[in-house]
Structure formats: C-alpha cells, structure tokens
Amino acid sequence: MATITIDDRQYTVEEGRNLIDAAADLDIDIPHFCYHPGLAPDGNCRMCLTEMEIRPGQFGIVTSCTIRIKDGMNFRFNSPAVLDNRKGIMEFLLINHPLDCPWCDQAGECKLQDHSFDHGRGHSRFVETKRVPPKKDLGPHITLYTTRCILCQRCTRFCDEITGTSELGVVQMGSKSEIATFEGVPLDNKMSGNVADICPVGALVTKDFLYKPRIWHYDKVDTLCPGCATGCNTTLEVMHQKIYRTRPRHNEAVNGHWMCDEGRFCYHDWQDVDRLKAPLKRVDGELRQVTWPEALDAAVSGIQALLADEGDSAMGVIGSSMATNEENYLLGLLGAGAFGSSRTGLIRKPGGEAWTSKSGFHIDADKTPNSRGAGDMLGVDSLDVILQGIEDGTIRGLYVLGGDIGQTLSQEVAEAFRRLEFLVVHDVRRSDLAELADVVFPGAVPFEKTGTMTNAQGRVQRLNAAFPQPGGAREDGAILRYVGLRMGVEMGEADPARILEEIARSVGGYAGLTYDLIGDQGAMTGGEEPSEAAGG
Amino acid sequence: MATPLEFTEEARKRAAEILSRYPDEYRKSAVVPLLHLAQEEWGFVSPEAMACVARLIGCSPVKVAEIATFYPMFNKEPVGDHVLAVCHTLPCALTGCGDIFDHLSDKLGIRLGETTEDGRFTLRKSECLAACDRGPVLLVNRKLHTHLTTARVDEILDGLEEG
Ligand code: SF4
Ligand code: SF4
Ligand code: FES
Ligand code: FES
Numbered sequence: 001m002a003t004i005t006i007d008d009r010q011y012t013v014e015e016g017r018n019l020i021d022a023a024a025d026l027d028i029d030i031p032h033f034c035y036h037p038g039l040a041p042d043g044n045c046r047m048c049l050t051e052m053e054i055r056p057g058q059f060g061i062v063t064s065c066t067i068r069i070k071d072g073m074n075f076r077f078n079s080p081a082v083l084d085n086r087k088g089i090m091e092f093l094l095i096n097h098p099l100d101c102p103w104c105d106q107a108g109e110c111k112l113q114d115h116s117f118d119h120g121r122g123h124s125r126f127v128e129t130k131r132v133p134p135k136k137d138l139g140p141h142i143t144l145y146t147t148r149c150i151l152c153q154r155c156t157r158f159c160d161e162i163t164g165t166s167e168l169g170v171v172q173m174g175s176k177s178e179i180a181t182f183e184g185v186p187l188d189n190k191m192s193g194n195v196a197d198i199c200p201v202g203a204l205v206t207k208d209f210l211y212k213p214r215i216w217h218y219d220k221v222d223t224l225c226p227g228c229a230t231g232c233n234t235t236l237e238v239m240h241q242k243i244y245r246t247r248p249r250h251n252e253a254v255n256g257h258w259m260c261d262e263g264r265f266c267y268h269d270w271q272d273v274d275r276l277k278a279p280l281k282r283v284d285g286e287l288r289q290v291t292w293p294e295a296l297d298a299a300v301s302g303i304q305a306l307l308a309d310e311g312d313s314a315m316g317v318i319g320s321s322m323a324t325n326e327e328n329y330l331l332g333l334l335g336a337g338a339f340g341s342s343r344t345g346l347i348r349k350p351g352g353e354a355w356t357s358k359s360g361f362h363i364d365a366d367k368t369p370n371s372r373g374a375g376d377m378l379g380v381d382s383l384d385v386i387l388q389g390i391e392d393g394t395i396r397g398l399y400v401l402g403g404d405i406g407q408t409l410s411q412e413v414a415e416a417f418r419r420l421e422f423l424v425v426h427d428v429r430r431s432d433l434a435e436l437a438d439v440v441f442p443g444a445v446p447f448e449k450t451g452t453m454t455n456a457q458g459r460v461q462r463l464n465a466a467f468p469q470p471g472g473a474r475e476d477g478a479i480l481r482y483v484g485l486r487m488g489v490e491m492g493e494a495d496p497a498r499i500l501e502e503i504a505r506s507v508g509g510y511a512g513l514t515y516d517l518i519g520d521q522g523a524m525t526g527g528e529e530p531s532e533a534a535g536g
Numbered sequence: 537m538a539t540p541l542e543f544t545e546e547a548r549k550r551a552a553e554i555l556s557r558y559p560d561e562y563r564k565s566a567v568v569p570l571l572h573l574a575q576e577e578w579g580f581v582s583p584e585a586m587a588c589v590a591r592l593i594g595c596s597p598v599k600v601a602e603i604a605t606f607y608p609m610f611n612k613e614p615v616g617d618h619v620l621a622v623c624h625t626l627p628c629a630l631t632g633c634g635d636i637f638d639h640l641s642d643k644l645g646i647r648l649g650e651t652t653e654d655g656r657f658t659l660r661k662s663e664c665l666a667a668c669d670r671g672p673v674l675l676v677n678r679k680l681h682t683h684l685t686t687a688r689v690d691e692i693l694d695g696l697e698e699g
Binding site (some may be wrong): 049162165166167169170172173181182183185197 | 583586587593596597598599601602605606607609
C-alpha cells in the first residue's frame with residue numbers, strides 16, 4: 001500500500017495501481033477518454049492531465065493514465081491549471097464534432113456528453129465549417145460514424161492488444177486523421193463487438209443496436225452468457241420482455257472486460273424460437289396442448305406405472321447443461337426421492353470450435369453454459385448408464401431436462417428414446433426430443449432463469465432472470481417441484497439461495513459456497529481461486 | 537483488391553539490404569525506407585504496394601497505410617515526371633507564395649493536385665519546408681529552390697524542359 005496526497009488530503013491506495021483506477025477506487029473521477037483499464041495506457045487524448053509534485057514544492061502537468069502509484073506522490077486534481085486544461089481539451093475535441101446527440105446511439109452514456117457537461121464551456125467559439133467525413137461500414141457488425149470520432153485509439157489498440165488482428169488504424173494526418181480499415185480487410189474478428197462498447201463516444205456502433213430505442217428506457221439485468229462454458233459475465237438491456245442488447249460485465253477472473261460476438265448476438269437465436277407456452281400430452285399418438293393439471297397427472301401416473309416396489313426403478317433422469325445447478329440438483333432429488341432411481345445421465349452436445357485471443361480471452365469448445373455444474377449435481381458426465389439401461393431393458397422410462405435450442409439428438413440417442421415406454425421432457429420448443437415425449441412441460445430459456453451455473457474453470461456464478469417466461473411456460477425448478485409435490489417428495493422452498501445451501505452441504509467441491517459469497521463475480525468450487533486470471 | 541504486387545528481383549535485393557539494417561524484432565521500423573523503395577519502383581504507393589510492404593515487414597496492411605497516408609511525400613496516386621510543391625505555410629505566405637502558386641497554375645494550366653496532360657508536371661502545396669528565411673520556396677522533386685520570383689520559376693521550369 002502507498003500513501004498519497006490528493007488536493008491536500010491523504011489517502012491509502014494500492015502501490016503500482018494506475019492513478020485513474022486508484023482515484024476511481026476512492027470515488028474520485030479523473031476525466032479521461034483514451035485510457036481503458038483493459039488496455040495499455042496510451043496518453044494520447046490529454047483529457048486526464050493533472051498536476052503532480054515533481055520536485056519538492058514544484059508541481060508539473062502529467063497524464064494520470066500513465067502514472068503508477070508510488071508512496072508519497074502528491075497530486076492536485078482541481079488546480080486552476082488543471083481545470084483550464086480540461087476546458088481547452090474539450091474545446092478542441094468539439095471543433096469538428098457534429099453534436100448530433102439526439103440521434104446518436106451513445107447519447108446518455110457518452111463520455112463526451114458527460115465531460116462537456118462537467119468541463120466544457122457551454123458554447124462554441126468555432127465559426128469555421130466543420131469537417132464532415134462520411135460514415136464507414138467497417139465490418140459485419142460495426143459501423144463508424146466518422147464525424148463523432150475523437151481519435152482516442154481505444155479501438156485500434158483493442159485490435160492490436162486483445163484480438164491481435166490489427167484491422168484498424170489511423171490514416172491521414174492532423175485534422176484529416178480518421179479511423180480506417182485497409183481495403184479488402186474488414187473489421188471481422190471473433191470479438192469485434194467490443195469496440196463499440198469501449199468507444200467513449202458514438203463513433204463505433206453495432207449494426208445490431210443502431211436506432212433501437214434510447215438507452216435510458218431499458219432495464220439492466222446482470223447475468224451470464226449462455227453461449228459456451230466460459231460463462232462470460234454480461235448485462236442485458238431489456239424492455240417489454242425483449243432483449244435489445246447484451247454487453248460484457250467486467251470479471252477479471254473470467255472474461256475481463258470482453259465477450260465474443262457469437263455470445264453477444266446469440267440472444268436473437270433464443271428470442272426467435274417458436275416457444276412452447278403450454279404443456280403437451282400424447283393423445284392417440286399425437287402431442288396435444290393440455291392444461292397444467294392434466295399434464296402433471298399424466299406425467300405422474302405414467303411414472304408411477306413404472307416404479308418398482310423394491311430395488312432400482314425402471315426410471316432414469318437426464319439433466320441439462322442449459323439448466324442451473326439448482327434445477328439439476330432438484331432433478332437428482334426427484335429421481336432419488338420420487339422415482340427411487342439412482343441412474344442419471346447428461347446429453348453432451350458435440351463440441352464446437354475453441355479459440356483463444358492474443359490476450360488470453362477464451363471461447364470454449366463446449367457450447368453450453370453449465371455442463372460442468374449439471375455433471376457435478378448429478379454425478380455424471382455422459383449418457384452411458386442410461387443408454388446401457390435402455391439397451392438391457394432395465395430403464396423403461398425417462399425424465400429429461402431439455403432446453404437447448406441448438407441441439408438435435410444423435411440417431412443413437414433418438415433410437416434409444418423411441419424404445420422407452422414413458423418419456424417426460426422439459427423443453428422450450430417442439431424439439432426433436434419433445435416430439436418423442438409422452439408429456440412435455442414448457443420450460444424456461446437461460447434469460448428467464450435465476451440460479452447458479454458452473455463454468456469450465458469450476459467457477460460458480462449467478463444467473464438472473466431478465467423477465468418471466470411467456471404464457472404458461474415455467475422455470476424448470478418450479479416444474480420439478482410440482483411433480484415432486486404430487487409424488488410426495490418435499491423439495492423445500494424454490495429460492496435458489498436456499499437450494500444452493502443444500503448443494504453446499506451435499507455436493508463435493510461446493511462446500512462453503514453461498515449465494516452471498518458468489519456475489520456478482522462468482523466463486524470457485526473447491527474453494528480455490530485460480531492462480532492466474534483468465535480474463536485477458 | 538487488385539492482384540498482389542511484388543517487387544522486382546532488383547528491388548527485392550534492395551529491400552533485403554534495407555531490412556538488414558534493423559534488428560529482427562524491429563523489422564517494422566523499415567516501413568519508411570521500404571515505402572520510398574516502393575515509390576521508386578512504381579511511381580506511387582498504391583494500396584497493393586502498401587500490402588507488399590506489409591508482407592515484407594510482417595504487419596497488418598493498415599499499419600503501413602497509417603504511415604503512407606501520414607506523409608504527403610508518399611504519392612497515393614500516379615504523378616507527373618516532376619512534382620512541384622509550393623510551400624504555403626505562414627512565413628512563405630507573407631513573402632508571396634500565393635503569386636508563385638498562381639503563376640505555376642496559369643503557366644501549366646492545372647489546378648492544385650492535378651497533373652498536366654502530357655504527364656510532365658504535378659502541382660501541389662506543401663507545409664513548411666524549413667527554409668522560412670528564404671521564401672517563397674518551391675520543392676521540385678527532391679530539390680529545394682528559394683527566394684523565388686515568377687521569373688526565377690520560369691527559369692527553373694525551362695531548365696527542367698531541357699534536362
Ligand atoms: S472510433 Fe471511438 S474508440 Fe476508435 S478512436 Fe474514434 S473515438 Fe476512439
Ligand atoms: S466466450 Fe462463450 S460465454 Fe463468453 S461471450 Fe462468447 S459464447 Fe458467451
Ligand atoms: S486518458 Fe490519459 S491521455 Fe487520454
Ligand atoms: S514557411 Fe515555407 S519554408 Fe517555412
């Protein structure tokens with residue numbers, strides 16, 4: 001730790017920390033544009049200039065973003081020279097800026113707006129004609145409103161330092177300088193959407209979000225990306241039960257400040273699904289929509305017909321990598337308590353492409369968010385036991401959590417399921433799995449669930465529902481409790497925090513985990529933080 | 537993009553010599569001399585030429601474009617045999633560079649940035665050429681002429697015509 005002085009007051013801060021970050025820890029805002037905590041300092045925008053004591057009693061102007069804290073440093077954040085400088089920088093930055101805030105995507109979360117408000121002069125002395133370079137289509141996801149750019153080079157440095165793809169540069173000179181791609185080499189990499197997040201102004205925008213409703217109309221929900229086993233922390237922007245934007249939420253141990261494009265835009269796939277909004281029951285060989293009581297009765301009587309008086313029952317359960325730890329855990333309880341069955345399984349989705357960026361940001365090959373957690377809850381990581389049971393005739397019925405919109409059953413699994421006498425499925429659409437079932441309960445997608453998931457590193461993180469399920473669909477945990485109640489198994493309150501306490505008592509590696517401990521940054525199973533941050 | 541450009545055998549040898557002046561981890565430092573080489577080779581630095589230099593120093597082509605577009609002396613388009621650049625920064629403006637420019641423009645029948653139809657002359661303005669005490673000044677290709685008058689300009693052009 002180091003003791004420093006800011007405007008004649010002493011503070012204790014972390015030695016070696018960047019001055020802008022150290023000040024932010026103290027709730028002191030040093031205005032800045034080019035500095036971003038996920039990128040190396042560049043010192044180009046000059047907005048962060050402050051005064052520092054360079055010789056005893058003598059102060060000099062320095063860029064805060066390039067200062068690392070040492071004991072005894074003495075700063076003036078609000079001296080006349082500092083305030084004057086900020087005003088000057090703001091005036092220069094606004095010379096060519098179009099001030100088209102009313103239709104700019106960034107309005108409401110724009111550093112230029114904020115800093116103009118706090119440090120600008122409120123009127124322009126510039127009487128010449130502003131430069132109006134045309135907007136540019138930089139790549140599949142990103143457009144550049146060239147006029148709005150303040151040349152902070154966060155975007156170019158992102159492509160140099162994080163992805164290592166270097167598609168962006170600053171071409172031309174002086175007042176003609178512009179961000180550009182090279183002809184034939186568009187901004188097209190696996191993480192390109194991040195440049196729109198880090199652009200401090202409205203210059204870089206995602207085509208996906210362009211001209212959507214103004215940002216201040218959304219509710220924000222902190223949750224997780226369901227796209228792969230990395231489990232990037234995200235914030236959803238939501239209105240009227242619809243997602244309008246997904247952005248990464250900082251978690252140094254998981255995703256740093258970033259997320260991949262596939263994860264960022266995957267909410268469309270989930271929203272475009274033709275959802276199941278009522279239970280289905282097989283009548284005369286066909287699935288028909290029925291009421292909840294009818295469906296529950298059908299499920300329970302179908303299951304009871306297969307239960308043995310003693311020994312392992314003819315029922316098995318299959319968990320879901322799309323469901324939370326709590327839901328998979330409740331499924332285990334239902335299997336053991338109501339079905340008297342010890343046989344569990346997990347359908348593993350065939351792996352996709354894994355990729356690691358220059359900075360170490362990792363996209364997992366496992367394109368489900370919770371196969372690790374589901375496996376931990378049910379003590380299984382394959383379908384082997386189930387398939388064997390069906391093969392030798394000892395498993396004649398299954399209770400399956402589905403819910404993965406990107407999944408199709410392999411021929412082997414579909415064939416095995418066809419031989420079952422009774423199949424109960426939770427799903428969000430009429431999937432090929434649902435088509436084989438005798439009873440289908442309409443479940444929830446990850447954006448409608450609250451609970452925890454365990455990423456590939458073994459980090460348990462919180463998932464938060466952004467809105468309720470549509471129509472008669474329900475969270476899978478609730479459905480499991482309805483079935484449990486009808487079969488005389490008490491599963492306790494539905495509260496995921498309470499269920500997690502139970503998990504912590506009974507599942508290896510989860511001891512000591514509580515909802516509070518997990519917080520908004522997650523906590524490791526086995527109680528150990530990884531030695532090296534993976535965020536990149 | 538058009539078909540990739542490659543240096544001739546001779547230019548490739550010179551490129552290798554240029555690169556040998558820099559330690560391997562600083563290959564990118566060779567970008568300016570290599571762009572000069574490209575300009576000598578093809579007369580101007582096209583995007584294809586920038587891509588060729590980028591391949592030689594092992595970087596993304598936009599990083600070469602940053603340098604090539606920053607320096608006005610790299611021609612981004614074909615130019616005439618002789619490039620005439622009149623300094624138009626303040627000290628030269630005070631000594632009457634405007635008249636020199638207008639004289640050249642009238643005499644050659646071209647405007648700023650244009651090339652004569654016969655392909656002999658391109659007319660430009662430049663920023664300060666570091667001869668402010670001797671203005672107005674004119675850069676002809678790589679040679680600087682100072683203390684200009686319109687008569688002196690005619691002489692210089694005649695000298696070129698003959699040469
Ligand atoms: S586009 Fe945005 S991030 Fe990139 S230099 Fe301009 S202002 Fe900075
Ligand atoms: S890396 Fe995985 S978890 Fe992260 S944003 Fe991409 S798909 Fe989502
Ligand atoms: S934030 Fe320090 S110079 Fe830009
Ligand atoms: S102003 Fe023309 S040479 Fe300096």
